[in-house]
């Protein structure tokens with residue numbers, strides 16, 4: 001038997017980061033930036049008003065107060081989006097809207113609420129003058145040119161995982177196409193004579209193919225693109241053809257046919273098509289696992305992960321091995337899921353010294369996390385996975401976890417920690 005870490009290291013060491021693609025900005029969310037992005041101009045490109053108000057000179061309103069307003073002559077108006085060649089002179093003001101370029105001569109914007117503006121609404125008070133009720137220091141309510149991003153600055157660095165704010169920053173630079181590391185296409189092939197596709201009628205002795213769907217959903221969740229390759233029966237010819245189809249992808253994931261007792265058609269085909277190792281991993285569920293590299297006719301090497309067929313085992317081995325492999329292809333630095341520590345509320349026994357991934361429901365009470373087992377833990381009981389929001393990790397060396405003991409829990413629905 002090999003440890004989880006040994007198996008994972010062997011897989012990760014064989015995986016290459018994918019090449020990049022240039023695509024529309026919004027499609028890049030969650031992908032890794034493949035270029036350094038410098039700002040070609042100042043953002044904002046000009047000084048602009050942070051308020052609706054009056055652009056003026058701070059000297060002209062020095063000492064103004066509620067009881068002692070300064071009256072300025074209004075010489076014009078500038079709306080957002082307009083460029084004006086009006087100039088503010090001493091004792092004058094220009095009515096200005098938020099976001100409008102600040103006119104020459106002005107060094108301050110007085111918000112409407114500090115002027116006569118509000119009193120004047122609906123009255124006959126002249127619009128050619130404005131009373132200002134505060135003195136303001138230079139630059140007040142003006143957003144300075146380049147205060148967000150100065151021209152030439154390195155704004156986003158290659159390797160960054162793009163989040164909504166990063167998408168916004170790139171938009172503020174007018175960047176409509178972005179170079180990112182592309183998403184891997186992951187082929188998913190179910191194997192077994194007893195497996196039926198979900199759009200076919202149920203027949204005695206068969207079960208529906210649930211693995212391909214849970215695995216495809218997991219692929220989507222971690223940023224890959226699944227390609228469903230259907231179900232291959234335990235037949236050399238058909239299985240070989242299906243596996244070869246899978247080599248058009250960046251990675252192939254199969255389920256079933258890798259455990260010891262299996263009718264060994266799957267193993268036979270995998271061994272013939274690639275350089276595959278069959279491991280027994282010190283974990284539960286998910287002991288049997290196959291990993292290998294398949295060489296395509298064009299010389300490209302495609303990694304293959306052969307997951308066990310039991311529905312819970314295939315999902316957990318995906319979480320532990322396939323997910324980090326996909327994240328590496330995506331160019332991510334952090335391949336580990338965020339773990340928490342929770343107090344176990346049920347007893348868990350560990351008879352044979354494997355690492356147990358127990359399906360648990362995590363709740364939070366009084367700023368502490370608690371873990372309860374989701375019920376029967378058979379590796380065929382897929383609903384035990386559906387009920388769980390975490391996997392409690394019971395170490396190989398722990399014979400028994402008693403209620404009240406703290407355990408490490410991998411949170412199934414938490415996002416990646418971005419790096």
Ligand code: AMP
Nearest residue numbers: 190208209210211256257258308309310
């Ligand atoms: P295997 O690893 O092929 O021996 O399969 C182990 C168990 O998982 C068997 O009970 C299979 O019927 C079940 N199984 C295998 N593949 C699937 C699948 N695609 N969907 C649901 N159950 C499966």
Ligand code: MG
Nearest residue numbers: 191192256257
């Ligand atoms: Mg099988």
